[in-house]
Amino acid sequence: xxxxxxxxxxxxxxxxxxxxxxxxxxxxxxxxxxxxxxxxxxxxxxxxxxxxxxxxxxxxxxxxxxxxxxxxxxxxxxxxxxxxxxxxxxxxxxxxxxxxxxxxxxxxxxxxxxxxxxxxxxxxxxxxxxxxxxxxxxxxxxxxxxxxxxxxxxxxxxxxxxxxxxxxxxxxxxxxxxxxxxxxxxxxxxxxxxxxxxxxxxxxxxxxxxxxxxxxxxxxxxxxxxxxxxxxxxxxxxxxxxxxxxxxxxxxxxxxxxxxxxxxxxxxxxxxxxxxxxxxxxxxxxxxxxxxxxxxxxxxxxxxxxxxxxxxxxxxxxxxxxxxxxxxxxxxxxxxxxxxxxxxxxxxxxxxxxxxxxxxxxxxxxxxxxxxxxxxxxxxxxxxxxxxxxxxxxxxxxxxxxxxxxxxxxxxxxxxxxxxxxxxxxxxxxxxxx
Amino acid sequence: xxxxxxxxxxxxxxxxxxxxxxxxxxxxxxxxxxxxxxxxxxxxxxxxxxxxxxxxxxxxxxxxxxxxxxxxxxxxxxxxxxxxxxxxxxxxxxxxxxxxxxxxxxxxxxxxxxxxxxxxxxxxxxxxxxxxxxxxxxxxxxx
Numbered sequence: 001x002x003x004x005x006x007x008x009x010x011x012x013x014x015x016x017x018x019x020x021x022x023x024x025x026x027x028x029x030x031x032x033x034x035x036x037x038x039x040x041x042x043x044x045x046x047x048x049x050x051x052x053x054x055x056x057x058x059x060x061x062x063x064x065x066x067x068x069x070x071x072x073x074x075x076x077x078x079x080x081x082x083x084x085x086x087x088x089x090x091x092x093x094x095x096x097x098x099x100x101x102x103x104x105x106x107x108x109x110x111x112x113x114x115x116x117x118x119x120x121x122x123x124x125x126x127x128x129x130x131x132x133x134x135x136x137x138x139x140x141x142x143x144x145x146x147x148x149x150x151x152x153x154x155x156x157x158x159x160x161x162x163x164x165x166x167x168x169x170x171x172x173x174x175x176x177x178x179x180x181x182x183x184x185x186x187x188x189x190x191x192x193x194x195x196x197x198x199x200x201x202x203x204x205x206x207x208x209x210x211x212x213x214x215x216x217x218x219x220x221x222x223x224x225x226x227x228x229x230x231x232x233x234x235x236x237x238x239x240x241x242x243x244x245x246x247x248x249x250x251x252x253x254x255x256x257x258x259x260x261x262x263x264x265x266x267x268x269x270x271x272x273x274x275x276x277x278x279x280x281x282x283x284x285x286x287x288x289x290x291x292x293x294x295x296x297x298x299x300x301x302x303x304x305x306x307x308x309x310x311x312x313x314x315x316x317x318x319x320x321x322x323x324x325x326x327x328x329x330x331x332x333x334x335x336x337x338x339x340x341x342x343x344x345x346x347x348x349x350x351x352x353x354x355x356x357x358x359x360x361x362x363x364x365x366x367x368x369x370x371x372x373x374x375x376x377x378x379x380x381x382x383x384x385x386x387x388x389x390x391x392x393x394x395x396x397x398x399x400x401x402x403x404x405x406x407x408x409x410x411x412x413x414x415x416x417x418x419x420x421x422x423x424x425x426x427x428x429x430x431x432x433x434x
Numbered sequence: 435x436x437x438x439x440x441x442x443x444x445x446x447x448x449x450x451x452x453x454x455x456x457x458x459x460x461x462x463x464x465x466x467x468x469x470x471x472x473x474x475x476x477x478x479x480x481x482x483x484x485x486x487x488x489x490x491x492x493x494x495x496x497x498x499x500x501x502x503x504x505x506x507x508x509x510x511x512x513x514x515x516x517x518x519x520x521x522x523x524x525x526x527x528x529x530x531x532x533x534x535x536x537x538x539x540x541x542x543x544x545x546x547x548x549x550x551x552x553x554x555x556x557x558x559x560x561x562x563x564x565x566x567x568x569x570x571x572x573x574x575x576x577x
Binding site for chain 1: 532
């Protein structure tokens with residue numbers, strides 16, 4: 001099923017000419033209304049008029065998260081505050097949060113794109129959508145909520161946390177679609193089992209998961225443990241919130257990014273150069289319809305590649321490969337680039353090992369050390385020391401073979417790694433303090 | 435002939451052993467014999483208790499990883515070369531011992547040693563053929 005047949009299946013040439021027209025309008029607008037962009041364009045010696053094709057975009061300067069911090073709170077707004085009808089903010093783990101404002105039309109756009117996303121994920125009118133993304137300053141809850149209402153589904157505004165109640169309501173209300181982070185999804189399944197319940201017996205059919213990177217193996221784990229189809233959704237509050245891109249249930253391979261509203265580019269995160277089609281690098285997004293905060297070439301820090309091949313679902317919008325990590329989550333251990341998601345894949349490939357792990361990075365003298373903590377469970381536990389040591393050695397060897405980095409593996413008791421109700425905290429890097 | 439033993443995964447950090455014994459104590463489970471095998475990061479606590487299933491259940495409920503294993507309890511003469519006489523029989527019978535530990539209490543005049551073999555049935559056969567007293571679970575849980 002396709003929500004907006006006309007726009008979602010627009011021929012490529014039509015998408016590109018629409019993108020160029022909308023890009024040019026956006027550039028004119030930000031040049032006139034956002035002092036930061038006027039200055040950036042001056043510094044890069046480029047004017048909106050010089051952008052005559054999509055290739056010309058490469059001349060435009062990037063926008064960084066730091067730019068949003070520097071202009072905190074309202075400096076990036078391209079419209080007067082009285083035209084802003086909603087303000088969200090991203091969790092400011094370091095210092096001040098990042099603030100985003102939406103005009104009435106931005107909210108309509110967001111609602112439309114979330115409606116498209118729900119339908120692409122296989123949701124429809126008549127579904128009971130259990131929305132366990134946090135409501136509040138975080139964009140997840142409200143973003144998903146509006147789109148779910150738009151398609152005519154019945155929305156349960158659960159928000160995050162209160163796991164026992166989540167399970168009770170999911171069972172009693174007959175939730176058929178679940179939206180939450182992938183790690184929380186597994187946490188729910190585990191908590192249900194402890195109550196003697198099996199989510200596979202519930203009416204749940206589809207899970208829509210995002211807000212943190214996850215692997216294909218984790219998808220299998222979710223699909224198996226909850227008896228659902230698990231769909232990857234992509235979004236970030238600076239650009240819109242959830243609904244920037246989504247997998248279609250037909251292919252479950254790559255996330256369609258709504259190209260009539262965004263222009264994606266893939267760059268080398270070190271040099272800023274645009275990479276040839278199909279190569280993996282950092283995703284950069286330009287918004288071309290946003291009014292509140294239009295962003296030009298925003299560096300998302302997410303690592304992915306574009307999948308240009310046509311999709312079996314009929315949508316013509318390009319797909320992003322599943323995010324393989326964030327360029328700022330990337331750990332550099334003794335000069336080797338390591339993404340937590342790579343360690344996760346290694347663990348998933350070992351029979352019986354569960355996806356509960358944590359990476360501890362320390363500095364011992366001048367040497368970085370990586371410790372991988374993995375929970376022991378009934379399947380991996382043995383009465384014999386050597387079997388457990390073999391398990392540790394196997395994990396260490398697989399990580400070494402795949403990532404080229406030596407680590408220490410520490411087996412820990414079950415449930416000793418904190419379960420997060422929001423985003424999983426996979427990395428504890430103790431090197432920053434020295 | 436076999437005796438049920440429970441094994442518990444324990445991280446090397448303070449209070450974990452105390453926690454196991456508290457959980458068992460609260461459930462009214464009495465420990466009959468124990469052994470702790472440890473590495474730098476973790477240990478395996480092996481216990482023989484008077485109520486195996488109950489012990490396993492309460493420990494699991496408290497979040498411990500627990501498994502049940504079969505071991506053999508052997509009566510060993512409590513005198514010099516007593517243990518050797520048994521190990522010699524096992525050696526000649528080509529039975530490999532995974533690990534072993536001694537029981538705290540005696541059984542009459544004899545000491546009791548708990549053995550874990552990779553092939554339990556072969557071990558029982560070798561021992562009984564050589565007239566070594568293998569103690570049944572019921573005797574052990576109640577010592």
